[in-house]
Amino acid sequence: MSFSFATIASAARTFTCIALVGALLSPISANAQTPTGKLGGQYLPIDGVVTGVLQPAKVMTSDATKLYPMEIAEAWCLDNVGISPADCESIRVVVASPGPSGPMAGIIFKLTRPVTMNELNPQIVRADAAGEVDGHTVYPINGPPGVVMHQADPSTIVVASENYLDSLLKAADGSGTGTLAQLASAVSHDGHLSILVAIEPVRPMINGLLQTVVDQIPPPLAPFTELPNLLDAVLLRVNLEDSENGVQLVMLARDDSAAQEIEQLLADGVQMGRQMAMAEMENNLQGEGAVPDATRAYATRIADKISAMLKPERSGRRLTMSTSPSQGLAVQAMMVGLLAPAVQGARGAARRAQSSNNMKMIGLAMHNYHSAYRQLPLAVNRDEAGKPLLSWRVHVLPFIEEQALYQQFRLDEPWDSDHNIKLLDQMPAVFKHPRMQVEPNKTVYQVPVGEGLMFSKDGPTRFRDVMDGLSNTIMTVQTDAESAVEWTRPQDWEPNMENPWSGLGVDNGTTSIGLGDGAVLQLSEQTDPDMLRKMLTRAGKEVVNF
Helix, strand or coil, X not given: CCCCHHHHHHHHHHHHHHHHHHHXXXXXXXXXXXXXXXXXXXCCCCCEEEEEEECHHHHHCCHHHCCCCHHHHHHHHHHHCCCCHHHEXXXXXXXECCECXXXXXXXXXXXXXXXXXXXXXXXXXXXXXXXXXXCEEEEEECCCCCEEEEEEXXXXXEEEECCCHHHHHHCCCCCCCCHHHHHHHHCECCCCEEEEEECHHHHHHHHHHHHHHHHHCCHHHHHHHHHHHHEEEEEEEECCCCCCCCEEEEEXXXXXXXXXXXXXXHHHHHHHHHHHHHHHXXXXXXXXXXXXXXXXXXXXXXXXXXXXXXXXEEECCEEEXXXXXXXXHHCHHHHHHHXXXXXXXXXXXXXXXXXXXXHHHHHHHHHHHHHHHCCCCCCEEECCCCCEEEEXXXXXXXXXXXXXXXXXXXXXXXXCCCCHHHHHHHCCHHHCCCCCCCCCCEECEECXXXXXXXXXXXXXXXXXXXXXXXXXXXXXXXXXXXXXXXXXXCCCECCCCCCCCCCECXXXXXXXXXXXXXXXXXXXXXXXXXXXXXXXXXXXXXXXXX
């Protein structure tokens, strides 16, 4: 008997699903009640990775929401949608693993009564313009391109991307065999909201994305990049009627050892967030006296309370955080303050990653230009009289998919001529820094210009001139905001070799540099100036270790 790799992979997936289901089916605590319902595998294709179920009608009639403006919510839904939330038994959201055909997702509305397309707001759906997708009757909606509406039965409406509608409908009976479907069929759902995320099917993709930004992640956050390797699934449940454990977050680790690692990571993360939040509060708190001291005491008490709430209970490979909806609302404002520094740090890391991608695109454009013309673009293009014309940033436009913009320039005129100055407002996104505040139409992405550097004022540079090696020589830099220049202007960073850090833009302790081979590095501001000088010269024959 022989086994193919496909057979082995299928068996492995089946075993993984059984293990995941078994773990999530285990009681959350000794006092947990027997679940009265399941999340269910309906409309969950094999490639589904996220699903969530909300029960609007149940929320509308809950005692826990009596103080909320339900009348306003109902009136808004009737005016803007055409259906009352009281008529909506459930809303299921399904998101698939990203594929080559683009994003794939769907929303399934299960209603308590039959509804016709004509009852819906015509500004949302065009009931008079029925079409067909994969044999299913669909209606165009006023929303993202490629998204349609389909009436599966008189009381079920499906809104989905065209490339995912057929897959959703084929899985409507709950017979899906994917990891998410099997998990959802076993997980209890007796509250008002449940969200289930299957990490295991998309672990390689998540790790691949993290690898592209690993050098942009602040060191304190680096350990958290291991979470995808430690987690198999995450479940959030909300039951507004449960005054003690109405909000539960269940994390399913790969094994008991991984659960211990996650527990430690969460403890470290909470402690780090607490310290950052308290430090930020202390910076903003002015003066001494009874009121400032009381404010500090209150912040300390709330921070301790939140830290205790965020400590999970570990049982085998499961970690569970539980709290009541009322507690969650009471500390919501303080949670924002506690997590804001961490969120700000993550947002900063994402923007640094975007800046790094911009520089990678510029580096690739430089290489493509060199392949076409056997030299790098001139830092300063001049006319026959020696007058500066346009920046190298204009001349690489065809290599960053901006051929149409390039053709609008008069290359024999200076950047600020009556004609060319009108194009200044059309600065491509690749030259815009996502984080740094600079004047409009100016850029901080520049090249080092000077004798013996990658670019000179007098003539072209060819890669064969870079005797120190492309991987050891700086080709592009990120300057500070004060050194930003109009993107079409033939002006760039001329480093002061006595103080080479002068003029460079430092963000979170590092600056971005693009090397001659196209790589982009984050160079610490603690780097020895002598090392930076060595990296700037193209033929200095120095030893570079960074």
